[in-house]
Amino acid sequence: MAWPIGGGGMPELPEVEAVVNALGGIVRGKRITGVRVLRPQTIQSMSVTRFCRLLRGRVIERVRRRAKFILLDLSDGWTLVVHLRMTGGFVYAESRRPFPPTARVLFLLEGGARLAYTDIRNLGLIRLVRTERLDRWAEWRRLGVEPLSRTFTVRRLEEMLRGSRRAIKAFLLDQTKVVGLGNIYAAEALHRARLSPMRRAESVARSRARVVALYESIRETLREAIAAQSTGPLHLEFVNAQGQSHHPRRAPSPFRVYGREGEPCPVCGAPIRRIKQHGRSTYYCARCQT
C-alpha cells in the first residue's frame, strides 16, 4: 500500500500531542541562546531580525497544544506558535552533527543542545506572539472546540451539525467546528461510527443515535491514536551527544480504512473503497457505512 510522505502519519491532533509531550520533557526550563532562520518565509507576522532578537535569552517555560498548534510559552509573556502542517517536525540534538537539509529554523539552547524545526514541503509556519494577545489573532479565535475537552459534548456537536449541508467528512475537517481531525482520523472516526463520508452533516443531526455514535467515535479514535504514539512521536527526532539518532520506527498501519483501498473492511469484509472528496482521498466501507 502507499504510505503518505512523512513517515506514516500526517501531524493531526494525536501526533501533535505526542510532539508536545516529548518536546516539553526536553526543552522545558531551557534558555534560548540564539536563533538561526534558514528559511525566512517560515516566520510569520514579523521580520526575521525581530524574531531572532525577541527570542534570544528567553526561557521555554511550558510546551502545550491548541488544535494542531504547538505552543512554547516563553519567559516575559511571549509564545512561540508552531504549525507543522503536512511535513513539519523537530530534531533535537545534543551533538554537533549537521542538521538535515530540510532544517528551516535552528534554536540554540543553553548547554549546547540545538533544536531544529524541519519541513520538507515548507508548508509549516512559525510565529512569535505576545501570550496575552493570542486571542486577538483571527485564525486563533476561529478555532473550534477541542474534541477531548469537557466543552465538547453530544449536544454541542449536534448543534454544529444542524444546519450544515456539507458532507460530514468535510464538516469534520473544518477546524472552526471541531479541531484536531485531519484526513486520516476523519475517515477513521466515520468508519467507527458507521457513517458514510458523503452523508450531509445535517442528516447526522436528525438522529440522536448517530450523533452519539459520531461523538464517541471521534473521541475513541483520537484517544487510541494518542496511546499508539506512546512509543515516541514520529515528528520529533533525538540525536544524542554521540551523534546517534533515535527515531521511532514506523509501526504497521494502525488504521481501519485509511490507506487500505481494496482490503477487506475489518467489520464486514467488504472491500474498502477510495473516493475523491474536495480533492482529498476518502477511504470508507460502502457496505457498513451508511
Next chain:
DNA sequence: GGAAAGGCCTGAAAGC
C-alpha cells in the same frame, strides 16, 4: 455566510 475550487509546497510513484 456557507460551500467548493484552486493554490501552495516537495518528493515519491506512476505513466509513457
Next chain:
DNA sequence: TGCTTTCAGGCCTTTC
C-alpha cells in the same frame, strides 16, 4: 533509462 505527470493533505484565498 529518463523525462513528465500525478498524488499526498492542511489551510488559506478566491469565487460562486
